[in-house]
Amino acid sequence: MLDPLSPTAAVQRPSTVQSQAWMDRARINLLQNYKQQPVVLERGQGTRVWDADGREYLDLLGGIATLPFGHCHPEITAAAKAQLDKLWHVSNVFYSEPQIALAEKLLQLSGLDRAFFCNSGAEANEALLKMARKAQKDRGQTERVEFICFERSFHGRTLATVTATGQPKYQKGFEPLPPGFLHVPYGDFEAVRRVVGPRTAAILVEPIQGEGGVHPAPEGFLVALRALCDKEGLFLLVDEVQTGLGRTGVDFAFQRAGIRPDGFSLAKGLANGLPIGAMVCTEEAGHALVPGTHGSTFGGNPVTAAAALATLTLASQPAQLASNRSKGEYFLTALRTLQAELPGQVAAVRGQGLLLGVELAFDAGPIVGRMREQGVLCNLAGERTIRFAPAYLVTHEEMDRGVLALRRALTAGASSDFRPAI
Numbered sequence: 001m002l003d004p005l006s007p008t009a010a011v012q013r014p015s016t017v018q019s020q021a022w023m024d025r026a027r028i029n030l031l032q033n034y035k036q037q038p039v040v041l042e043r044g045q046g047t048r049v050w051d052a053d054g055r056e057y058l059d060l061l062g063g064i065a066t067l068p069f070g071h072c073h074p075e076i077t078a079a080a081k082a083q084l085d086k087l088w089h090v091s092n093v094f095y096s097e098p099q100i101a102l103a104e105k106l107l108q109l110s111g112l113d114r115a116f117f118c119n120s121g122a123e124a125n126e127a128l129l130k131m132a133r134k135a136q137k138d139r140g141q142t143e144r145v146e147f148i149c150f151e152r153s154f155h156g157r158t159l160a161t162v163t164a165t166g167q168p169k170y171q172k173g174f175e176p177l178p179p180g181f182l183h184v185p186y187g188d189f190e191a192v193r194r195v196v197g198p199r200t201a202a203i204l205v206e207p208i209q210g211e212g213g214v215h216p217a218p219e220g221f222l223v224a225l226r227a228l229c230d231k232e233g234l235f236l237l238v239d240e241v242q243t244g245l246g247r248t249g250v251d252f253a254f255q256r257a258g259i260r261p262d263g264f265s266l267a268k269g270l271a272n273g274l275p276i277g278a279m280v281c282t283e284e285a286g287h288a289l290v291p292g293t294h295g296s297t298f299g300g301n302p303v304t305a306a307a308a309l310a311t312l313t314l315a316s317q318p319a320q321l322a323s324n325r326s327k328g329e330y331f332l333t334a335l336r337t338l339q340a341e342l343p344g345q346v347a348a349v350r351g352q353g354l355l356l357g358v359e360l361a362f363d364a365g366p367i368v369g370r371m372r373e374q375g376v377l378c379n380l381a382g383e384r385t386i387r388f389a390p391a392y393l394v395t396h397e398e399m400d401r402g403v404l405a406l407r408r409a410l411t412a413g414a415s416s417d418f419r420p421a422i
């Protein structure tokens with residue numbers, strides 16, 4: 001049998017001439033604000049991508065959770081293409097059908113009342129924050145302007161959302177940051193209770209901290225936050241940008257806790273790779289954003305909305321959600337077996353459904369590189385955590401292949417270039 005990680009089985013190794021030429025041009029022409037992996041990806045199908053030199057990779061990152069149904073899924077592609085031939089864009093000066101149908105589907109699945117569309121996760125979170133402040137003012141609670149957020153969180157890169165983000169490394173150099181954002185340790189309900197006061201407007205929380213290293217909320221945390229918000233008259237805002245769309249095995253991760261937020265944000269996988277964001281909210285909170293208070297030129301664009309409706313229709317099938325849960329369990333178990341084999345290297349394995357993180361006992365950057373050399377793509381969440389967010393189409397064999405690549409990358413660690421950070 002062929003070794004699944006051998007060059008002949010999956011990864012051919014022709015010259016890197018094409019890739020190198022593109023990377024040289026990128027270095028000259030693109031803003032140097034990313035630290036890209038040295039791969040130029042040219043095409044994709046399902047869970048596979050090919051680089052400019054024809055090498056094939058197994059994509060276990062899925063565009064950082066933006067591709068629930070993998071690359072170029074035929075039904076979603078057909079929905080977008082049909083809309084491309086019909087109507088590209090009209091702006092929100094007019095109504096257009098796809099965004100109305102998409103809103104209906106989101107409300108049906110979430111049990112909330114109103115949807116607003118934008119283009120990214122940061123924008124969707126920005127809408128949540130603006131809505132909460134305005135809704136408190138409309139209630140006569142003009143002092144309630146502050147947000148309680150969490151350490152290690154990630155909410156986006158605009159000035160407000162990077163301030164909500166609980167990681168100083170993303171904020172450094174952009175001071176002065178807008179006032180009104182407090183941070184407390186994630187999962188520490190007592191700490192939240194201590195900082196709630198007459199100026200608090202809302203709590204913003206991720207059900208699983210994705211960028212922060214794939215940390216699920218402790219049992220009971222979201223329920224406790226909901227009860228606190230009800231008691232104190234605060235809005236509970238849930239950031240589902242990374243966790244929504246069935247990735248954790250339920251439509252939206254807050255449903256696992258059985259709560260109803262006042263608003264939640266979506267983006268990433270909603271249109272299976274086309275740019276879109278959404279804020280979904282209750283009537284009471286959303287009522288605050290009357291005409292003129294908020295908007296987005298491209299929000300609800302017909303093509304992305306058509307792709308999103310096709311994605312959501314597939315993602316919300318009960319069989320799909322069950323499959324995500326069972327595949328997630330399989331992957332988690334395999335990664336935990338690896339942890340038991342290599343306890344000195346694998347510090348923790350965390351996650352829900354198909355959003356998983358493997359925390360190493362050292363800087364995980366070189367390990368991601370070693371996995372890529374074996375034809376498997378993933379990335380870091382934090383410095384030490386390898387993140388897997390594959391397409392829901394991922395097979396058991398592909399998950400095995402990912403674990404095998406990780407095992408080999410870790411055990412190659414005996415070599416001299418392998419330097420544990422502690």
Ligand SMILES: Cc1ncc(COP(=O)(O)O)c(C=O)c1O
Nearest residue numbers: 120121122154155156241242267
């Ligand atoms: C939980 C969460 N919120 C918000 C964002 C920001 O989304 P975007 O990059 O689309 O603005 C991200 C992106 O990684 C995220 O993971």
